[in-house]
Amino acid sequence: MAETPPRALTIAGSDSGGAAGLEADLRAMTACGVHGCVAVTAVTVQNSLGVSGVHLVPPETVAAQVRAVVTDIGVGAAKTGMLASREIIDAVADVVDEVGIGRGPGAVPFVVDPVAASMAGEQLLADDAMEAIRTRLFPRAALATPNLDEVRLLAGITVTDAETAREAARALHAMGPRYVLVKGGHLRGSPEVIDLLFDGEQTWEFSGPRIDTPHVHGAGDALASATCAALARGATVPDAVAAAERYIRRAVAESYPLGAGVGPVSPLWAIDDALRARE
Numbered sequence: 001m002a003e004t005p006p007r008a009l010t011i012a013g014s015d016s017g018g019a020a021g022l023e024a025d026l027r028a029m030t031a032c033g034v035h036g037c038v039a040v041t042a043v044t045v046q047n048s049l050g051v052s053g054v055h056l057v058p059p060e061t062v063a064a065q066v067r068a069v070v071t072d073i074g075v076g077a078a079k080t081g082m083l084a085s086r087e088i089i090d091a092v093a094d095v096v097d098e099v100g101i102g103r104g105p106g107a108v109p110f111v112v113d114p115v116a117a118s119m120a121g122e123q124l125l126a127d128d129a130m131e132a133i134r135t136r137l138f139p140r141a142a143l144a145t146p147n148l149d150e151v152r153l154l155a156g157i158t159v160t161d162a163e164t165a166r167e168a169a170r171a172l173h174a175m176g177p178r179y180v181l182v183k184g185g186h187l188r189g190s191p192e193v194i195d196l197l198f199d200g201e202q203t204w205e206f207s208g209p210r211i212d213t214p215h216v217h218g219a220g221d222a223l224a225s226a227t228c229a230a231l232a233r234g235a236t237v238p239d240a241v242a243a244a245e246r247y248i249r250r251a252v253a254e255s256y257p258l259g260a261g262v263g264p265v266s267p268l269w270a271i272d273d274a275l276r277a278r279e
Contacts, residue, residue, distance in 0.1 A: 012081025019264035039065035048259030076232030139176030215263035
């Protein structure tokens with residue numbers, strides 16, 4: 001019988017196309033050697049062309065899933081994805097306090113991926129839910145991982161270069177996360193993708209060449225999940241982000257078409273590498 005692997009929890013919505021949401025989270029966690037558990041916040045009607053329906057899970061059911069997983073199975077780290085409403089955000093904030101997930105000493109590390117913008121940059125959440133991310137989730141986060149559209153919506157800063165990225169990191173850090181990772185993938189026209197990690201004093205830059213592919217569905221989910229997996233394995237936040245950056249660069253490079261629209265980043269390279277290593 002195999003040894004029980006580290007465990008991580010994703011609190012997120014389901015993507016029926018399997019490219020993003022908790023399906024992407026579980027795929028990345030598995031590829032990174034962690035058993036993934038879920039608390040489902042919403043069921044989406046979704047494929048490669050977009051989302052045509054969203055059905056929310058009652059907030060008390062979201063909280064009950066978190067409680068059931070943590071009190072029995074236990075987790076080494078947790079993350080959020082799409083939380084969809086102020087009521088669900090409030091329920092998540094309350095239950096993570098109850099079960100010891102957060103950013104303080106001894107707490108299970110909490111990664112907040114503030115899913116608040118569509119792929120076109122449009123605001124997905126009502127204003128009261130946006131405010132709840134700022135005031136209820138960010139103060140509990142060991143790490144927040146906004147993309148540039150989410151930075152604009154949450155902090156009111158449009159990132160155009162390295163200096164405005166640092167300005168945004170400072171503004172978001174002031175909202176309470178221990179670390180902020182400003183993801184630069186949405187900065188079009190740059191030959192490089194630069195992600196900026198900030199802890200209030202020190203800054204880390206993670207850079208790599210921009211990969212020429214339209215198939216990047218689920219990239220943000222996968223990056224946050226790979227970070228969460230590394231935290232569950234005991235890494236520090238900077239080391240966890242560094243490991244996740246290596247993972248996502250390969251996942252984007254190995255992305256594939258799916259359906260008639262945007263395909264997903266791929267975790268399958270990790271499985272292929274493992275199989276080849278055994279040959």
